[in-house]
Amino acid sequence: MKRILIDANPVVGHFLPNQHLSGIGRTTLELIQSMNSVPDIPMDIALYSQNLKGIGGKNLNTKFKSFHVYLRNTKFFNKLSAVFHIRELFTRYDLMHITHNFEYVANPKNCIVTIHDAFFMKINETQFNHLAMRKEVPEFAKRCRHIITCSEYSKKDIIETMGINPAKITVIPWGIDHTNFYIEDDCNISKSYLEIQYDIRKPYFLSVSCNAERKRTDVLVKAYLTYIRDNNETLNDLVLVWNNPPSELKEYISKFDVKLQQRIHFLHNVSNDDLRKLYNCATASFTPSSYEGFGLPILEAMACGCPVVAANNSSLPEVGGDAAIYVDEPIHDSLIDIISKIESNSIDLNSLSNKGIEHAAKYTWGRAAKATIELYNKLLK
Numbered sequence: 001m002k003r004i005l006i007d008a009n010p011v012v013g014h015f016l017p018n019q020h021l022s023g024i025g026r027t028t029l030e031l032i033q034s035m036n037s038v039p040d041i042p043m044d045i046a047l048y049s050q051n052l053k054g055i056g057g058k059n060l061n062t063k064f065k066s067f068h069v070y071l072r073n074t075k076f077f078n079k080l081s082a083v084f085h086i087r088e089l090f091t092r093y094d095l096m097h098i099t100h101n102f103e104y105v106a107n108p109k110n111c112i113v114t115i116h117d118a119f120f121m122k123i124n125e126t127q128f129n130h131l132a133m134r135k136e137v138p139e140f141a142k143r144c145r146h147i148i149t150c151s152e153y154s155k156k157d158i159i160e161t162m163g164i165n166p167a168k169i170t171v172i173p174w175g176i177d178h179t180n181f182y183i184e185d186d187c188n189i190s191k192s193y194l195e196i197q198y199d200i201r202k203p204y205f206l207s208v209s210c211n212a213e214r215k216r217t218d219v220l221v222k223a224y225l226t227y228i229r230d231n232n233e234t235l236n237d238l239v240l241v242w243n244n245p246p247s248e249l250k251e252y253i254s255k256f257d258v259k260l261q262q263r264i265h266f267l268h269n270v271s272n273d274d275l276r277k278l279y280n281c282a283t284a285s286f287t288p289s290s291y292e293g294f295g296l297p298i299l300e301a302m303a304c305g306c307p308v309v310a311a312n313n314s315s316l317p318e319v320g321g322d323a324a325i326y327v328d329e330p331i332h333d334s335l336i337d338i339i340s341k342i343e344s345n346s347i348d349l350n351s352l353s354n355k356g357i358e359h360a361a362k363y364t365w366g367r368a369a370k371a372t373i374e375l376y377n378k379l380l381k
Helices: 009-015 023-035 075-083 086-091 130-143 152-162 187-198 217-230 247-254 272-281 296-303 316-323 331-343 349-360 365-380
Strands: 003-007 044-050 065-069 095-098 111-114 146-149 169-171 204-208 237-241 264-267 284-287 308-311 325-327
Touching (some): 023 296, 044 075, 044 086, 075 086, 111 365, 146 365, 204 272, 237 272, 284 296, 316 325, 325 331
Parallel strands (some): 003 044, 146 169, 204 237, 204 284, 237 264, 308 325
């Protein structure tokens, strides 16, 4: 039986204390776990990991065989592994699935790579090494057997920025974990919990973010502060799931009246259970990004019955469909306008919530896993 080797390195953070998975780590974890539930897989699937701690695929407790190499997972050792064919000799795979945009491998033509988006080809964010990615990823992608991406928009971007043949790219939309993100039976219980756990005592708008500049959560904060400064009767606070907001933004907030500052809540290290409660109880969820290859928080919010407001760009309209409200540029002014409309009950949030629930139900990791296995089978033949 032929073997597919899946690079499970992105999931390692899931098993380390005080570590949180990136978007790539989350999607890799969900994909592997969902594949584990697929019966009668027509090939041997194995997991590969590489680090000195010995943490990797074996920790997922799947039916798949796990290979682990006790080498540092760094650029130097990955290059060394490619030069000496360590993965190939150790695992004897027929095709390897690189789940995180790029890797140093001995023979790229025996690889499938998931390229999550092509943002790095357009803009260089200061906290990421996008300049290096612009050199390495396109060359690697051209030499690989096949490419998986998560949206039609990302496929279009990959074709245009990297010069890839469209026939070489398959779109497999991500799913959401409906066992974690769903409508709770009694939101009042969750509201009481959020009041005790996070001191959230008023209705609120929610945004799930990180320090990537394209998230533009700082613009949302500034738009919100501008609105509540001019509207004393604002009902909703602003809750931000953001582990490490930049000091510049905190300094900006500190210039406002203390009562206004107290309307903004930064939450750190939020579990999936708490995130579900936050979505369930929020008035609306905001995703003001300037670019997303997919946009998982949109679907997670919808699955919890939370109305969604998103920027009208990149993959966001594709993912949100007709179940979200979209705001155009200039984003700051558009956010103020939509906050005003929600505050004045000018938008039918119940209708939006119902559309979102129905729309999110279409996206499951089970579907993504089956589509990925079908692609494996096709390429192996």
